[in-house]
Amino acid sequence: xxxxALMWRTVSTExxxxxxxxxxxxxxxxxxxxxxxxxxxxxxxxPHNWINVIPVTAAGEVVMVEQYRHGVGHVTLEIxxxxxxxxxxxxxxxxxxxxxxxxxxxxxxxxxxxxIHPNPAIQSNxxxxxxxxNARQIEQPSFDGSGTEMIALRLVPIERIPELLKAGVITxxxxxxxxxxMQLNGDALT
Numbered sequence: 001x002x003x004x005a006l007m008w009r010t011v012s013t014e015x016x017x018x019x020x021x022x023x024x025x026x027x028x029x030x031x032x033x034x035x036x037x038x039x040x041x042x043x044x045x046x047p048h049n050w051i052n053v054i055p056v057t058a059a060g061e062v063v064m065v066e067q068y069r070h071g072v073g074h075v076t077l078e079i080x081x082x083x084x085x086x087x088x089x090x091x092x093x094x095x096x097x098x099x100x101x102x103x104x105x106x107x108x109x110x111x112x113x114x115x116i117h118p119n120p121a122i123q124s125n126x127x128x129x130x131x132x133x134n135a136r137q138i139e140q141p142s143f144d145g146s147g148t149e150m151i152a153l154r155l156v157p158i159e160r161i162p163e164l165l166k167a168g169v170i171t172x173x174x175x176x177x178x179x180x181x182m183q184l185n186g187d188a189l190t
Contacts (some may be wrong), residue, residue, distance in 0.1 A: 002174040011039060021083065022047035037075040043122065050118065052081040052125040052178045055105050055135035056189065062154040063103050063135055068150070077154065077164070077174045081127075091128040099132060102151055104139040107132035111188045113181040118174060129178045131188050158189075 006098055009032045017024040023046045028039045055063040062079070069076050080102040086178065088094040093112055099105055111131040118127050129152040156164070164170045170179075 005033060016043065025064075035078050045123045047123060047125045048083040048085070049091065049125045050083055050174070051079060051091050052079055052127060052129045052174055053097060053099045053132050054079050054113070054129070054182055055099055055103065055107060055132040056158060056179055057136065057155070058134050060158050062161060063105050063137075064154045064156050065102055066152040067153055076172055077170050078172050079178060084128075085131070092130060095128070095130045095132070099135070100139075101143065102141055103153055104141045105132070105135045105144055107135045108136050109133035109183070113178065113185050113188065116177055116181075127177075131182060131185070133189070143180045165188050173185045 008029045010027045010029045012028045014026045014028075015023060016026050025044050025046060027044055029042055029043045030037045030039050057063065064077055065080055066075050068074070068078050080099050082094070082098040084091055084094040084100070085097075088097065092112070095110070096106070099107070109132070111133065113129040113131055115126050117123070117127050118125060140153060141153070143151070161170075165176060165179065170176060
Protein backbone atom coordinates (compact mmCIF):
# COMPACT_ATOMS: atom_id res chain seq x y z
CA UNK A 1 0.00 0.00 0.00
CA UNK A 2 1.43 3.35 -1.04
CA UNK A 3 0.84 5.87 1.69
CA UNK A 4 3.23 8.53 0.37
CA ALA A 5 0.31 10.96 0.09
CA LEU A 6 0.04 10.83 3.89
CA MET A 7 3.67 11.75 4.57
CA TRP A 8 4.91 15.05 5.99
CA ARG A 9 8.42 16.52 5.76
CA THR A 10 9.99 18.35 8.69
CA VAL A 11 11.67 21.50 7.41
CA SER A 12 13.04 22.72 10.75
CA THR A 13 13.06 21.73 14.40
CA GLU A 14 13.40 24.02 17.40
CA UNK A 15 13.92 22.94 21.02
CA UNK A 16 11.17 24.57 23.06
CA UNK A 17 11.81 23.06 26.51
CA UNK A 18 14.12 20.64 28.28
CA UNK A 19 12.15 19.20 31.19
CA UNK A 20 14.63 16.65 32.64
CA UNK A 21 12.69 13.48 31.75
CA UNK A 22 11.59 14.73 28.33
CA UNK A 23 12.17 17.60 25.92
CA UNK A 24 9.70 19.40 23.70
CA UNK A 25 10.40 20.46 20.14
CA UNK A 26 8.44 22.46 17.60
CA UNK A 27 8.66 20.80 14.21
CA UNK A 28 7.81 23.05 11.28
CA UNK A 29 6.51 20.71 8.62
CA UNK A 30 4.62 20.56 5.36
CA UNK A 31 2.98 17.75 3.47
CA UNK A 32 5.69 15.94 1.54
CA UNK A 33 4.01 16.06 -1.87
CA UNK A 34 3.32 19.82 -1.74
CA UNK A 35 6.50 21.89 -1.50
CA UNK A 36 4.55 25.14 -1.97
CA UNK A 37 2.20 24.55 0.95
CA UNK A 38 2.66 26.70 4.05
CA UNK A 39 4.49 25.33 7.07
CA UNK A 40 2.55 24.01 10.06
CA UNK A 41 3.97 23.76 13.59
CA UNK A 42 3.69 20.46 15.46
CA UNK A 43 4.88 20.04 19.04
CA UNK A 44 6.59 16.74 19.85
CA UNK A 45 7.54 15.32 23.26
CA UNK A 46 10.84 13.43 23.32
CA PRO A 47 10.94 11.21 26.43
CA HIS A 48 13.55 8.50 26.83
CA ASN A 49 12.34 5.11 25.66
CA TRP A 50 10.46 3.22 28.34
CA ILE A 51 10.09 -0.34 29.59
CA ASN A 52 7.37 -2.17 31.49
CA VAL A 53 7.77 -5.47 33.34
CA ILE A 54 5.10 -7.98 34.30
CA PRO A 55 6.88 -9.95 37.04
CA VAL A 56 5.08 -13.21 37.88
CA THR A 57 6.19 -15.31 40.84
CA ALA A 58 6.32 -19.11 40.87
CA ALA A 59 3.10 -18.94 42.94
CA GLY A 60 1.31 -17.13 40.09
CA GLU A 61 1.29 -13.67 41.67
CA VAL A 62 2.01 -10.49 39.74
CA VAL A 63 4.40 -8.19 41.58
CA MET A 64 2.71 -4.80 41.30
CA VAL A 65 3.53 -1.37 42.65
CA GLU A 66 1.41 1.41 44.07
CA GLN A 67 2.72 4.95 43.77
CA TYR A 68 1.50 8.51 43.76
CA ARG A 69 1.18 9.93 40.26
CA HIS A 70 1.36 13.72 40.01
CA GLY A 71 -0.42 13.83 36.64
CA VAL A 72 -3.65 12.47 38.11
CA GLY A 73 -3.09 13.43 41.74
CA HIS A 74 -3.59 10.02 43.33
CA VAL A 75 -2.05 6.60 43.93
CA THR A 76 -2.21 4.11 41.06
CA LEU A 77 -1.72 0.35 40.85
CA GLU A 78 0.85 -0.49 38.16
CA ILE A 79 3.57 -2.88 37.12
CA UNK A 80 7.23 -1.92 37.51
CA UNK A 81 8.58 0.22 34.70
CA UNK A 82 10.64 3.22 33.83
CA UNK A 83 13.04 4.86 31.45
CA UNK A 84 15.78 3.23 29.47
CA UNK A 85 18.80 5.10 30.82
CA UNK A 86 21.77 6.00 28.61
CA UNK A 87 23.85 3.56 30.71
CA UNK A 88 21.53 0.63 29.89
CA UNK A 89 22.95 -1.51 27.09
CA UNK A 90 19.46 -2.60 25.94
CA UNK A 91 15.79 -2.30 26.87
CA UNK A 92 15.86 -5.68 28.62
CA UNK A 93 18.82 -4.50 30.72
CA UNK A 94 16.72 -1.49 31.72
CA UNK A 95 13.86 -3.86 32.61
CA UNK A 96 16.15 -5.99 34.80
CA UNK A 97 17.46 -2.84 36.54
CA UNK A 98 14.02 -1.27 37.05
CA UNK A 99 12.53 -4.50 38.42
CA UNK A 100 15.32 -4.83 41.00
CA UNK A 101 15.29 -1.13 41.97
CA UNK A 102 11.51 -0.81 42.35
CA UNK A 103 10.72 -4.19 43.88
CA UNK A 104 13.89 -6.02 44.93
CA UNK A 105 12.80 -8.86 42.62
CA UNK A 106 14.87 -10.64 39.96
CA UNK A 107 14.17 -13.23 37.29
CA UNK A 108 16.29 -15.55 35.19
CA UNK A 109 13.47 -16.05 32.67
CA UNK A 110 12.61 -13.02 30.52
CA UNK A 111 10.19 -12.92 27.57
CA UNK A 112 9.74 -9.92 25.27
CA UNK A 113 6.00 -9.28 24.85
CA UNK A 114 6.25 -6.44 22.36
CA UNK A 115 7.08 -2.83 21.53
CA ILE A 116 4.54 -0.02 21.25
CA HIS A 117 4.44 3.70 20.57
CA PRO A 118 2.86 5.21 23.73
CA ASN A 119 1.32 8.14 21.85
CA PRO A 120 2.65 8.58 18.30
CA ALA A 121 0.60 11.73 17.77
CA ILE A 122 2.84 13.74 20.10
CA GLN A 123 5.64 11.46 21.40
CA SER A 124 8.76 10.09 19.72
CA ASN A 125 9.57 7.24 22.12
CA UNK A 126 8.75 3.53 22.34
CA UNK A 127 7.84 1.28 25.26
CA UNK A 128 9.09 -2.31 25.41
CA UNK A 129 7.17 -4.75 27.59
CA UNK A 130 8.66 -7.84 29.20
CA UNK A 131 7.36 -10.79 31.18
CA UNK A 132 9.66 -11.83 34.02
CA UNK A 133 8.72 -15.42 34.88
CA ASN A 134 9.48 -17.02 38.25
CA ALA A 135 10.29 -13.65 39.81
CA ARG A 136 11.71 -13.84 43.32
CA GLN A 137 12.63 -11.16 45.83
CA ILE A 138 16.30 -11.03 46.81
CA GLU A 139 16.42 -7.62 48.51
CA GLN A 140 14.37 -4.64 49.53
CA PRO A 141 13.63 -2.00 46.86
CA SER A 142 16.34 0.66 46.46
CA PHE A 143 15.11 3.97 45.17
CA ASP A 144 17.14 6.67 43.43
CA GLY A 145 17.83 8.67 46.62
CA SER A 146 16.07 11.83 45.45
CA GLY A 147 13.19 11.25 47.85
CA THR A 148 10.68 11.52 45.01
CA GLU A 149 10.15 7.80 44.47
CA MET A 150 8.06 5.98 47.09
CA ILE A 151 6.50 2.67 46.17
CA ALA A 152 4.40 0.07 47.97
CA LEU A 153 4.55 -3.52 46.70
CA ARG A 154 1.41 -5.57 46.11
CA LEU A 155 1.31 -9.26 45.17
CA VAL A 156 -1.81 -9.83 43.07
CA PRO A 157 -2.92 -13.31 41.99
CA ILE A 158 -2.69 -13.33 38.20
CA GLU A 159 -6.27 -14.55 37.84
CA ARG A 160 -7.47 -11.30 39.53
CA ILE A 161 -5.94 -9.04 36.87
CA PRO A 162 -8.97 -9.08 34.49
CA GLU A 163 -11.27 -8.19 37.40
CA LEU A 164 -9.01 -5.26 38.41
CA LEU A 165 -8.92 -4.04 34.82
CA LYS A 166 -12.71 -4.24 34.44
CA ALA A 167 -13.30 -2.50 37.77
CA GLY A 168 -11.05 0.40 36.81
CA VAL A 169 -8.57 -0.29 39.61
CA ILE A 170 -5.76 -0.54 37.05
CA THR A 171 -6.02 2.62 34.92
CA UNK A 172 -2.54 3.26 33.52
CA UNK A 173 -2.89 2.81 29.76
CA UNK A 174 0.58 1.31 29.27
CA UNK A 175 -0.07 -1.21 32.04
CA UNK A 176 -3.36 -2.20 30.41
CA UNK A 177 -1.54 -2.62 27.09
CA UNK A 178 1.13 -4.73 28.83
CA UNK A 179 -1.49 -7.14 30.16
CA UNK A 180 -3.11 -7.25 26.71
CA UNK A 181 0.26 -8.12 25.16
CA MET A 182 0.67 -10.87 27.77
CA GLN A 183 -2.76 -12.22 26.84
CA LEU A 184 -1.86 -12.19 23.13
CA ASN A 185 1.32 -14.12 24.02
CA GLY A 186 -0.67 -16.61 26.15
CA ASP A 187 1.92 -19.34 25.83
CA ALA A 188 4.53 -17.00 27.37
CA LEU A 189 3.32 -17.89 30.86
CA THR A 190 4.18 -21.56 30.42
